[in-house]
Amino acid sequence: MPLADPYLLPMAALLTAIGLTEIYRLGPSSALRQGIWVVIGVAVFAGTLLYLRKDYRVLERYKYVFGVTAILLLFLPLAPGIGETINGARLWVHFGGLQFQPGELGKIALIVFLAAYLREKREVLAQGRLKDWGPLVVIWGGAMLVLFATDDLGSALLYYGIFLALLYVATARLAFVAAALGLFLIGSIGIAQATPHVQERITDWLTPWSSKPVPCFFTGKLALRQECASYQLVQSLYGIAHGGFGGTGLARGIFTTATGQQIVPEQNSDFIYSAVAQELGLIGAGALLLLYMAFVLRGFRIALAASDGFSKLLAAGLSFGFAFQTFVIVGGILRVIPLTGITLPFVSYGGSSIVSNFFLVAGLMLISNRANRAGSAVGEAAGARPGPESRPRYHGAS
Amino acid sequence: MNKQLLHVAVVAMVLLAILIGATTYWQSWAGAGLSNRKDNSIELVAQLQVDRGKILASNGLPLAWSTPHKKKGLTIYSRKYPTTGLFSDIVGYSTSGDNQVGLEQSLNDYLTGANTNLSNTFSQELDRLGGQTVHGDNVYLTVKPAAQALAEQQLAGRCGAVVALNPKTGAIYAMASSPTYNENLISQPGGYAKIGKIKGTCGDASPLYNNATQGLYPPGSTFKLVTASAALDTGKFTPNSQFYDPGYCTEYGTKIYNSASPDSPSAHETFGNTTLSAGLEHSINSVFCHVGIAIGAKSILDYAKRYGFYSLPPLDLPPNTINPSGLYNNGKLYFPKNPDNGSVDPGRLAFGQERMLVTPLQMALVAATIADGGTEPRPYLVQKVVAPDGSTVATTAPHVLGRVIKSTTAAELNQMMQLVVQGGTGTTAQIPGVEVAGKTGTAELGPAYPNIYDAWFVCFAPANNPQVAVAVVVEKQLNGFGGSISAPIAKAILENLLHK
Numbered sequence: 001m002p003l004a005d006p007y008l009l010p011m012a013a014l015l016t017a018i019g020l021t022e023i024y025r026l027g028p029s030s031a032l033r034q035g036i037w038v039v040i041g042v043a044v045f046a047g048t049l050l051y052l053r054k055d056y057r058v059l060e061r062y063k064y065v066f067g068v069t070a071i072l073l074l075f076l077p078l079a080p081g082i083g084e085t086i087n088g089a090r091l092w093v094h095f096g097g098l099q100f101q102p103g104e105l106g107k108i109a110l111i112v113f114l115a116a117y118l119r120e121k122r123e124v125l126a127q128g129r130l131k132d133w134g135p136l137v138v139i140w141g142g143a144m145l146v147l148f149a150t151d152d153l154g155s156a157l158l159y160y161g162i163f164l165a166l167l168y169v170a171t172a173r174l175a176f177v178a179a180a181l182g183l184f185l186i187g188s189i190g191i192a193q194a195t196p197h198v199q200e201r202i203t204d205w206l207t208p209w210s211s212k213p214v215p216c217f218f219t220g221k222l223a224l225r226q227e228c229a230s231y232q233l234v235q236s237l238y239g240i241a242h243g244g245f246g247g248t249g250l251a252r253g254i255f256t257t258a259t260g261q262q263i264v265p266e267q268n269s270d271f272i273y274s275a276v277a278q279e280l281g282l283i284g285a286g287a288l289l290l291l292y293m294a295f296v297l298r299g300f301r302i303a304l305a306a307s308d309g310f311s312k313l314l315a316a317g318l319s320f321g322f323a324f325q326t327f328v329i330v331g332g333i334l335r336v337i338p339l340t341g342i343t344l345p346f347v348s349y350g351g352s353s354i355v356s357n358f359f360l361v362a363g364l365m366l367i368s369n370r371a372n373r374a375g376s377a378v379g380e381a382a383g384a385r386p387g388p389e390s391r392p393r394y395h396g397a398s
Numbered sequence: 399m400n401k402q403l404l405h406v407a408v409v410a411m412v413l414l415a416i417l418i419g420a421t422t423y424w425q426s427w428a429g430a431g432l433s434n435r436k437d438n439s440i441e442l443v444a445q446l447q448v449d450r451g452k453i454l455a456s457n458g459l460p461l462a463w464s465t466p467h468k469k470k471g472l473t474i475y476s477r478k479y480p481t482t483g484l485f486s487d488i489v490g491y492s493t494s495g496d497n498q499v500g501l502e503q504s505l506n507d508y509l510t511g512a513n514t515n516l517s518n519t520f521s522q523e524l525d526r527l528g529g530q531t532v533h534g535d536n537v538y539l540t541v542k543p544a545a546q547a548l549a550e551q552q553l554a555g556r557c558g559a560v561v562a563l564n565p566k567t568g569a570i571y572a573m574a575s576s577p578t579y580n581e582n583l584i585s586q587p588g589g590y591a592k593i594g595k596i597k598g599t600c601g602d603a604s605p606l607y608n609n610a611t612q613g614l615y616p617p618g619s620t621f622k623l624v625t626a627s628a629a630l631d632t633g634k635f636t637p638n639s640q641f642y643d644p645g646y647c648t649e650y651g652t653k654i655y656n657s658a659s660p661d662s663p664s665a666h667e668t669f670g671n672t673t674l675s676a677g678l679e680h681s682i683n684s685v686f687c688h689v690g691i692a693i694g695a696k697s698i699l700d701y702a703k704r705y706g707f708y709s710l711p712p713l714d715l716p717p718n719t720i721n722p723s724g725l726y727n728n729g730k731l732y733f734p735k736n737p738d739n740g741s742v743d744p745g746r747l748a749f750g751q752e753r754m755l756v757t758p759l760q761m762a763l764v765a766a767t768i769a770d771g772g773t774e775p776r777p778y779l780v781q782k783v784v785a786p787d788g789s790t791v792a793t794t795a796p797h798v799l800g801r802v803i804k805s806t807t808a809a810e811l812n813q814m815m816q817l818v819v820q821g822g823t824g825t826t827a828q829i830p831g832v833e834v835a836g837k838t839g840t841a842e843l844g845p846a847y848p849n850i851y852d853a854w855f856v857c858f859a860p861a862n863n864p865q866v867a868v869a870v871v872v873e874k875q876l877n878g879f880g881g882s883i884s885a886p887i888a889k890a891i892l893e894n895l896l897h898k
Contacts, residue, residue, distance in 0.1 A: 165406045165409070168402055168405070168406065169399060169402040169403055169406055170399075170402075172399070172401070172402050209435075224437070226435075226437050227437055234437070235438075235439055235440065237424055237428075237432060238432055238433075238435070238438045238439065238440045238441065239440050240421070240424045240425060241424055241425060241428060241429040241432040241433060242429075242433065242440045242441065242444060243425055244425055244426075244429060245425060245426070254440045254443045254444055256443075257439055257442070257443060258442075258443055258446055258469065258472075258474060258494070263439045263440060277421060277424075277425065278440075281425065282421060282422060282425040282426070285421050285425075286418055286421065286422075289414055289417050289418050289421070290418075292414055293411060293414045293415075296407075296410050296411070296414065297407070297411070300403060300404075300406070300407035300410070303403050303407075304400055304403055304404075309399065312399055312400075312403065316403055316406060319407075319410070320406055320409075320410055323410035323411075323413060323414060324410070324413065326414065326417070327413040327414065327416075327417060330417045331413075331416070331417060331420070334417060334420035334421060334423075334424060335420070336416060336417070336420050
């Protein structure tokens with residue numbers, strides 16, 4: 001990959017290092033397991049590059065395979081015997097001692113499917129022909145259904161965001177985005193009415209502190225909301241506030257009570273951002289977010305430089321998915337949006353998250369390598385860099 | 399497609415920028431509000447890791463300090479009170495549950511090093527980054543342990559309070575509330591229940607209650623100082639104004655008798671032809687009853703207000719441990735719009751009965767104001783705050799709350815109060831070689847407590863150059879008079895503080 005973007009991998013490595021450091025500080029045994037997952041992730045990354053080094057666009061040919069795979073991966077936690085419910089959401093599977101969150105890989109598969117399908121059908125979709133919407137609605141509707149069946153709100157929000165962004169890029173029709181957004185609002189209001197789990201999340205978001213005891217969502221007993229349903233959110237915010245401007249310094253943060261009990265459960269996965277913000281302060285947390293911004297900007301730059309529709313859509317989907325996932329979890333922790341359980345890319349503890357994000361980097365690097373090669377090849381021949389539309393189009397898949 | 403790509407990229411950047419904004423919000427603006435919340439488990443642990451500053455008496459005697467001990471690799475500090483109960487009602491306590499009372503509560507920011515100037519904040523932030531323990535500031539109080547100990551010893555488990563202060567500066571030398579409690583018990587299992595079982599000589603002893611600032615007592619005849627202030631300051635009476643005392647005063651058609659004589663409790667005292675000055679000297683109720691009717695309840699209450707009644711005295715203690723003095727109706731502070739339309743009985747108010755309730759601190763301030771020539775000093779307990787490196791963070795400068803009465807009125811009252819001690823109801827407060835000015839009070843507690851009184855004495859000395867003002871109250875004394883019970887206590891405190 002001589003012409004791949006030179007910044008992506010170092011940035012991913014830096015994020016991984018920050019995550020590993022914080023995970024080690026919170027619990028050395030988890031850090032060892034995370035380290036093994038990073039090794040696996042790097043192997044997956046190398047394998048992907050090697051396997052797709054000639055032309056990754058063969059993936060476009062298997063778009064329906066990816067679509068179905070995405071749905072199957074999402075269905076997996078619902079399968080009896082291997083599915084597991086953690087924190088009220090059924091999004092884990094386990095094989096022997098190994099736990100896995102298939103939704104993370106499903107995200108990549110869904111992005112590949114959407115990019116391929118939208119590339120092919122973007123013109124007809126823009127005309128609004130109902131027939132062409134069929135597969136899109138089926139795949140996407142299936143994904144939504146499964147997500148709500150597993151109560152995995154974070155992933156549902158993430159998938160919907162990616163879908164909207166790619167639909168807009170492909171069709172250039174804001175009306176579609178507006179209509180889809182409207183459908184989402186109506187749908188989510190309906191779901192909030194129907195499922196107490198969703199309702200509670202929204203209540204916790206709007207009023208995490210109650211002055212009088214209210215029935216606790218988990219136990220049904222009367223308790224202050226900050227001591228029950230919104231306990232995690234509120235204590236995580238206390239931790240962030242305790243960090244202040246400069247932070248407590250690494251290993252000086254407070255994550256356990258005086259008797260040694262962990263204050264915030266899931267501190268090293270969903271709530272890793274609050275741990276980083278407490279120990280590194282506003283300076284450190286701000287720098288971390290700027291790093292995410294830089295990564296996302298490089299991603300979009302690759303999408304802009306790419307010469308064909310599939311590459312553009314794929315790069316945009318991967319980049320926006322990366323940014324939006326960060327927003328959904330960190331925004332949830334910071335009470336910008338309702339809190340949903342989802343990992344912070346590269347930093348959170350979790351094997352599936354690490355592996356899928358290394359897939360993501362591999363994808364972006366493959367696209368950038370090809371875009372730069374095409375750019376330099378054409379540039380050498382014509383002595384000037386032509387616009388994207390004048391480049392030869394690729395038709396291998398049709 | 400590139401145009402749309404740019405749009406989506408901008409959306410992604412805006413979303414991430416919102417996160418930076420939100421993080422800034424929680425780590426700066428919202429931080430203070432969150433750290434004060436009771437359910438904040440993180441601050442709870444953080445407080446334990448702070449080496450809370452010492453609280454020391456004016457002579458440097460430590461009243462509260464922190465001792466470190468290791469726990470699971472963390473250094474955790476716990477609070478000790480070496481003077482065991484002597485200053486519990488002022489100093490209060492700070493528990494491992496981050497629960498504070500008294501000065502431990504109101505001075506929390508200094509003691510935890512949270513409230514310091516910019517350069518200190520900067521060096522503290524560096525300390526924090528370097529992983530060093532945060533050391534709080536040390537606080538020096540104005541209190542004198544010997545006087546405080548004497549006051550507690552004199553009260554001897556009886557319910558009551560003693561307040562002694564410098565009438566010129568307002569510095570409080572002693573503030574004793576009895577019964578007291580061992581503040582070290584609070585952090586021990588079952589300690590709180592033990593404190594609840596402490597009994598005094600009164601029914602409900604409530605050791606956690608600071609009688610000096612929270613206790614509301616009928617002032618009895620000590621309130622005559624306020625009535626006399628109004629009578630003299632408005633120019634309606636002079637110390638030599640003539641009165642005739644038949645032993646009672648007629649109000650609303652019924653006779654209100656003078657108090658029973660200390661010598662023969664069944665008889666009411668009768669003085670015949672007398673003056674306002676003698677009325678104060680011998681504490682003649684009928685004289686003040688007439689004064690009250692003549693000047694009206696509003697005038698008396700207005701002067702009470704000028705002395706600071708109806709508002710919280712500004713003190714370093716948490717406001718929820720201070721009560722305002724004044725008329726109370728059904729447990730609430732009561733100041734009628736038109737007190738002279740019969741809603742307040744001026745005759746009984748004039749000698750401190752009616753529904754008037756006062757704190758010992760307020761009565762000490764009345765004495766201090768007269769001693770200070772009519773200007774009221776702002777009372778204070780904190781002398782200075784010293785940073786761990788020895789530099790002074792804050793010093794309390796004496797401050798005058800305002801002029802309450804003319805200096806001539808103060809001088810007249812000073813003379814009249816000297817007569818009380820020389821030959822009136824307060825002779826038991828005499829100190830050889832020192833002119834003491836004082837006023838007794840023997841407050842009736844209503845039909846439920848026959849011959850049981852709250853015994854008062856307020857005073858200052860030396861009369862010509864006042865150095866110390868004292869208020870003493872002892873609750874529910876059977877046939878106990880201000881002159882017999884409280885004046886000797888005040889005398890002992892004066893002697894101690896004047897080194898006599």
